[in-house]
Amino acid sequence: MTGAVVIVVLGLLILGCIFYGVSIYNGLVTVKNNIDKSWSNVEVLLKQRHDELPKLVKVCERYMKHERETLERVIRARNFSESASTPEERGKADGMVAEALKSLFAVAERYPELKADEQFSHLQERISRLENEIADRRELYNESVNIYNIRIERIPDVFIARAMGFEKRPLWHAPASDLKDVEITFSS
Amino acid sequence: MEKVEKKEVFSLVVGPCERELSSLSPRAEEGGTGIDLFAVKQAVNGGSLKVVFQSREKERVRDARKLLEEKGIPAAVVSTGEMKEVRFLFPAFSWKEGGKEILFSDRTGKNVSFRKDEKVLVTLTSKDGMFVSRKKAARLLSAAGEEVSAGEVLSHVFIEGGFIGVFSLDEPKGIVVDTNRFDYSFLGEQRSLSRNVNARALFRKIIASFPAPVVDANFGPGALPSIGDGDLKPEKILRTFAYYSVFISRALRNGLLEKSDLPRVKTEGEGGEFYWVGKPGRAGKQRVAGESGEASSTSLSPPPVPPRSFRPRRIFLGLRPGIFDDFKRGWGLEGLPFILRVVLGPLSLVFIFLAYASRSPVLLAAGLASFSVVSFALSFILLKQKREVENVPTAKLRSLPMGLVEVTGRCRRKHFLVSPVSSIPCVYYSYVILERVYRTGKSRVVVREWGDSGPVPFILEDETGRVTVDPKNASIIGGRTQTFSGREKPSISPGGVFLGENVTVKENIIPEGEQLYVLGYASPARSLAEDREKKIRERIKNLKKNADKLKEFDEDGDGQIDSFEWEKARRAVEMEVLLEKDSGESEIVITRPPEGGVFIISDRSERGLVRKLAFRSALTFGLSIASAALAVFLITGIFARGGGP
Structure with missing residues (x-):
């Protein structure tokens, strides 16, 4: 009688262990795919910003006759991001676009007529909102990577991760230019 | 006698x-x-x-x-x-105003007169015995304590071919007007082609003619315990409406007019000052929370779904039936395969119940074995939930991606919802009323009623934005539980619930402003395709009305649009809409994933939730093993004793 009970209990425990192992593996696959999905979500917003740039340049051209260099920088950055194929290149291009936009909006301060233009203010607002959303989505991407990296190193997941060849994934880092100290000078 | x-x-x-x-x-x-x-x-x-x-x-x-x-x-x-008056129902056809009295006549010339200083009850209903006003009127009236003019309120009353009742509060008499069959000639030049406008004018005239009449628009299914859906059939509605009107006039005559604090609507120009009995537009199954006194201070719309409540007659093994609902909601039973959830789960409980009643070890073994299978599966559902909570990163509401998301934030009400017992503004509530019953010297606790708010959508907001959460089929974990008890003395809860002797009410709520954790599926509230479809329909409708525009498609110039030309016009509209850039952003709503899966709403932190789910998973796994072991022990015992069952 006791033997039968022990066999059933052991059988259930073994079955439980198998299911548990499968659930760990499935979980690892999910978190790995979450990373790719998070990055795709960043790219969706980058694409939206990318589509807004020509409209912005077109509006600015009407008022900023003497700022060709600034406008061309935006176009160059946009073209570069279009041709970027690797994640590193895309990251660099993204940094260039952000930098060019910063300069453009700073220069726009000198053109009151441009600032008063409804289309410009609408585009500026939309691009700023997209910038914020891109930053949020990058955070989300980093969190996805972090969850995955922790899981593949944690016991008991580590055994299955190693056996199945799951490898660490890199976090997104801001371009070095964005991390430089900002020089602020006050006019006397 | x-x-x-x-x-x-x-x-x-x-x-x-x-x-x-x-x-x-x-x-x-x-x-x-x-x-x-x-x-x-x-x-x-x-x-x-x-x-x-x-x-x-x-x-x-x-x-x-x-x-x-x-x-x-x-x-x-x-x-x-006291309801004998209903037998002498007077169908009024015309109205005449004299110096001191108002005269209603029927088609045969018989009259019923009302003195102008008489206290009267005016009742209203639409032709289907339901609502008489638009939503806006209900909102206006919910603020009746504030400065709301009678004219403003009346402009929203929409009788739509219904009935108006006038019943005296001084004498047993009354009349009923069928607004479709009434002589509106007394309106003179103000008479309109629209029956609704005429009926509204008659209604205004009636309430302006009496000193502060009482107006009641609550007639509908369930307005009285004896009125059901079947009483609203055309052949029965007039008599039922008259019965309701007489009943309410009797209640007012028997003291409620003096004792009650009926909301008084102030007059402004024509119309007249009057009392409202409740809020128009309410009828039938009414929302407990929506009727709270707080309604007057809010502009939130009523919830889109009615609250759920059940009054179980029999208690199964001392368990209240609501426990299964709690289980379904809080323990992830929704995620179980259909066969386990609907067949094996209930079957295991039936086996255990029968075993309890018949003392049969075979049935008990069968019950335990099926329970073991269900709890084994449930432990892995809970484990999956735990893993999802751990695996999905927390997103900000401003940049919420579509698909499975995890968000946190404070909840805000999207619809008017107040907990029924404690009267606290909340986004979800459930309650159970328990009563201790004494019989033959023994006492036991029975469930009188249990229910919840139903899935009422609410808003979640963090520092970056807000999103709507539709809690339909969500696992709601946590909430604040409060207990109110009458014990040996009756009392009244803060929400005004009368707690009789030996009655305890347990209430579980998620109050407004609570920090919530939500794991669910984010998607636009309406799809782009639906929006386009709607736009196309609207434009085609407008095109049909616009003769000049239609001429553009009259290619053969015969002044008629044949089917070929119409098809071309329709395609042109479709193309126009498709080429338009979609403006504005559609609202995002978090729901249960369309293909099923994890949808959790909890007032716990992510870490607390993970611990809770891990504990539940381990507990159900342990129970599964224990019940399987016990089942095998019983079966082998049976075989060892007698060689078979």
Whole structure:
């Protein structure tokens, strides 16, 4: 009688262990795919910003006759991001676009007529909102990577991760230019 | 003689009351009355007159009325014997205004007159016996305590071929107007082609002619305990409406007009000052929370789904049926395969129940074995939930991606919802009313009623944005539980619920402003395709009305649009819409994933939730093993003893 009970209990425990192992593996696959999905979500917003740039340049051209260099920088950055194929290149291009936009909006301060233009203010607002959303989505991407990296190193997941060849994934880092100290000078 | 008295039913009606019920203290000598707690709460905090108790024992109803009145709740008794007036229903066809009286005549020339200083009740209903006003009127009226003009309110009353009743509160007389069959010639030049406009004008005329009449627009299914859906059929509606009107006029005559704090609508120009009984547009199954006194201070719309409540008659093994619902909601039973959830799960409980009744080890073994399978599966569902909570990163609401998301933030109400017992603004509530019953020296706790708010959508907001959460089929984990008890003394809860003797109400709520964790599926509330479809339909409708535009498609110039030309016009509209850039952003809503899966709403932190789910998973796994072991032990025992069952 006791033997039968022990066999059933052991059988259930073994079955439980198998299911548990499968659930760990499935979980690892999910978190790995979450990373790719998070990055795709960043790219969706980058694409939206990318589509807004020509409209912005077109509006600015009407008022900023003497700022060709600034406008061309935006176009160059946009073209570069279009041709970027690797994640590193895309990251660099993204940094260039952000930098060019910063300069453009700073220069726009000198053109009151441009600032008063409804289309410009609408585009500026939309691009700023997209910038914020891109930053949020990058955070989300980093969190996805972090969850995955922790899981593949944690016991008991580590055994299955190693056996199945799951490898660490890199976090997104801001371009070095964005991390430089900002020089602020006050006019006397 | 005695038989006649036995047939008579006495109804206890309560009216609106502005008194702060939470300040009332229970008194030792008050006994239990058997009053429906939630009906009292509804009527007292809402604006309507409502039957809260019925009995053939006059004394019992009278005692109940005394008890409520001592608590400051306006109450009156109406007996079926007083309803004889309904037999003499007067269908009015025309109106005449004299110096001191108003004359209503029927088609045969018979008259019913009302003195202009007479107190009257004016009742309203639409042709299907339901609502008489638009939503906006209900909102205006919910603020009746503030400066709301009668004209403003009346402009929203929409009778739409319904009935108007006028019943005296001084004498047993009344008339009913079928607004489709009335002579509106008295309106003269103001007479309109629209029956609704005429009916509204008649209604204005009536209320302007009497000093502060009482207006009631609450007729509908369930307005009285005896009125059901079947009474709203065209052949029955007039008599049922008259019955309701007479009943309410009797309740007002029997003291409720003086005792109740009926909302008074102020006059402005034409119209007249009048009292409102409840809020128009309410009828039938009404929302407990929506009727709270707080309605007057909010502009939130009523919830899109009615609250759920159940009154179980029999208790299964001492378990309240609601426990299964709690399980489904809080323990992830929704995620179980259909066969386990619907067949094996209930079957295991039936086996255990039968084993309990018949003392059969075979049935017990069968019950335990099937329970073991269900709990084994459930442990992995819970493990999956735990893993999802751990695996999905927390997103900000401003940049919420579509698909499975995890978000945190404070909850805000999207619809008007207040917990029924504690009267706290909340986004979700559930309650159970328990009563200790004494029988043959023994006592046991039985469930009188249990229910919840149903899936009412709410808003979640963090520092970056907000999103709508539709909690349909969500696992709701946590919430604040509060217990209110009458114990040996009856009392009234802060929400105005009457707690009779030995009655305990347990309430679980997620109050507004609570920090919530939500794991669910984010998607636009409406799809782009639906939006386009709607736009196309609208444009085609407009095109049909625009003759000049249609001419552009009249290629053969015959002044007619044939099917070929119409098809071309339709395609042009479609193309126009498709080429348009979509403007604006559609609202995002978090729901249960369309293909099923994890949808959790909790007031716990992510870490706390993971711990809870891990514990539940381990517990169900342990239970599964223990019940399997016990089942095998019983079966082998049976075989060892007798060689078979």
